[in-house]
Amino acid sequence: MTVVTVYCVFADAEEAERIGRTVVEESLAACVNILSPCRSIYRWQGAIEEAAEVPALFKTSDTVADRLIERIALLHSYDVPAIAVWPIDRLLADYGDWVEQSVLQL
Template structure:
């Protein structure tokens, strides 16, 4: 079992996704970021069905960095409530899990 997280964040543009990815990697809160898109999104916001093109940012990180990533994302993301969710990785290639651990650093409390 690994402490790895796969984090998915929807962003209004590639620039926003890149800004968050760059900051997360530079701060060692994520070892890697991937950007996909644009994708077409349909969602309910304040009682109205909305549609938008968004980009998906995937961050590869570890559990100890989650809280700091939440703070970073909410400070850089223009949405009132960013769609940020994480999946624990129950399995990962051993060398990859070690690389994640080596390239992330949970902030000290």
């Protein structure tokens, strides 16, 4: 099994915490790191928009990542949430073992 990070931004800290707790409880992620708010500038429906958003990093296995993405998208308030998988090139072996033991075994 390979450990990956799933990156996502949320409308606010409350949404990030609610969804983060849910997916950890469901064993789709071993943990979530909810970061400080960031300022996003993006194009949406033909206009340039700005918003304060809350990024989060979910640690999971490559085999569970698609299920995690689907679950986050289902719970997310955005029509098209930014959700991306980042591969992890190297990590502490014990940490990798912990992530793998903490998520669903498919």
